[in-house]
Amino acid sequence: MHSSRIRRASVLLLAGAVAALGLAGCSTTDAGGAPTGSKTIGVSIADQKSLFYIAAADGMKAAAEEAGYTLVLESADNDATRQVNQVQNLLTQQVGVLIYTPQDATAAGAGVRLANDAGVPVVALDQKPETDDVEISTFIATDSVKAAYDVCTWMFEQMGGEGDIAVLQGPLGATAELQRTEGCKKALAENPGINAVQWESAGWDETQAFDTTQNILTAHPELKAVFGESDAMALGAAKAAQQAGRTGMVFAGIDGFPTMFTAISDGLTQATMAQQPYMMGKLAVENAIQLLEGGADLPQDQYQDAVLVTGDNVAENDPTKFYGPEAARN
Incomplete structure (x- = not known):
């Protein structure tokens, strides 16, 4: 396991890579075109191979469609550098909220920091950033x-x-x-x-x-x-x-x-x-909509029981x- 100093250095290196590479990330968009405006929710998810993450993404899509919101979803394929680049890509598309399931702690810190700098609220799902200098609106995970x-x-x-x-x-x-x-x-x-x-x-x-x-x-x-x-x-x-x-x-x-x-x-x-995970994905979108509509008073942590x-x-x-x-x- 990396020390906190090494992890912090990795975060800074990734953030620098984002600035240099700009829009190098690959995108999977669930709706045609590059959406803009307050009814667009960006999603950066660690992968779409794990059954957990597939189910979470399915729940997000269902909730967004039901509410009439546009969902732009990108999968990092378990590549932390790629994921941070994808966050930058989402932010340039003017998403109103970022739902973030980071690949690792390094991607978590760097990606959330980019969203914070852009003034875009973050709903973290499954993995919480392991750094104190970033802000998330709420964290949804299994207890x-x-x-x-x-x-x-x-x-x-x-x-x-x-x-x-x-x-x-x-x-x-x-x-x-x-x-x-x-x-x-x-x-x-x-x-x-x-x-x-x-x-x-x-x-x-x-x-x-x-x-x-x-x-x-x-x-x-x-x-x-x-x-x-x-x-x-x-x-x-x-x-x-x-x-x-x-x-x-x-x-x-x-x-x-x-x-x-x-x-x-x-x-x-x-x-x-x-x-x-399906319910948790839906909850993440519901929380994102609350943030977009300005009426959110979300708990910091939302731990869900397992059966x-x-x-x-x-x-x-x-x-x-x-x-x-x-x-x-x-």
């Missing part, structure tokens, strides 16, 4: 501390309150990683019989989690459970254990992906904390409730 605490507590109960576990973390220093690690550590502190024998970052990625878990299983033959701070990592861990012939283990994650619902139904994994889904209730929960209509196709 990741509570989600991790709840699912880890459930997992420890399934283990009978004792045994060894491993934790697969997201990118170290990311907002969600820090909060989910905090939540699980809180549950560990309340369960002295549970021993976390290994903590490893697997970057939210299923393949990386598969490879990492193979090594963990070899090093810890008595391992009873793996907590993945994302569903993708929990799935990768479960598949590694399945390949290794390790049965009777517990695998839990956070996300609520439709694929995780299927895995729980099939018995490959045991639990997930289902987030609500514990297990083998006992998976049949009663519909993935489209969490990930929108498109979830039915996944």
Whole structure:
């Protein structure tokens, strides 16, 4: 994880790159032409590969269309420099509000600073800027501390309150990683019989989690459970254990992906904390409209609860409730 000094230097370098490159970012526009005026909402999102971000974007589009607002959406494809350039591009199109889901903390600080300098309010979604010298109008995210605490507590109960576990973390220093690690550590502190024998970052990625878990299983033959701070990592861990012939283990994650619902139904994994990205995307647009219409009195943080889904209730929960209509196709 980078130090705050290095991260600050990276922010300044990115801001300088924006000034030099101008409109170098590529744009995906959901409405024809370059919209201007107070009914235009700009969106810069980290990627459109993650099911979470796809669902959030779908919720934004639905809410904007319903309200008669224009939405200009750009995806950074997980490239921080590209994303900051795209923010500059959106600002030149005179968007009234920026909805921002930054790729990382560096992009968060630099992108929000550009919006602040342009006098454009920012609705942050999922990742909060890790710097004190920028302003956001509101921050919308899952209550990741509570989600991790709840699912880890459930997992420890399934283990009978004792045994060894491993934790697969997201990118170290990311907002969600820090909060989910905090939540699980809180549950560990309340369960002295549970021993976390290994903590490893697997970057939210299923393949990386598969490879990492193979090594963990070899090093810890008595391992009873793996907590993945994302569903993708929990799935990768479960598949590694399945390949290794390790049965009777517990695998839990956070996300609520439709694929995780299927895995729980099939018995490959045991639990997930289902987030609500479709609803959160809609909420972001509703907040943006409030800001545009001058009547907004928004809370600084808007943390949304996740729902514990297990083998006992998976049949009663519909993935489209969490990930929108498109979830039915996944």
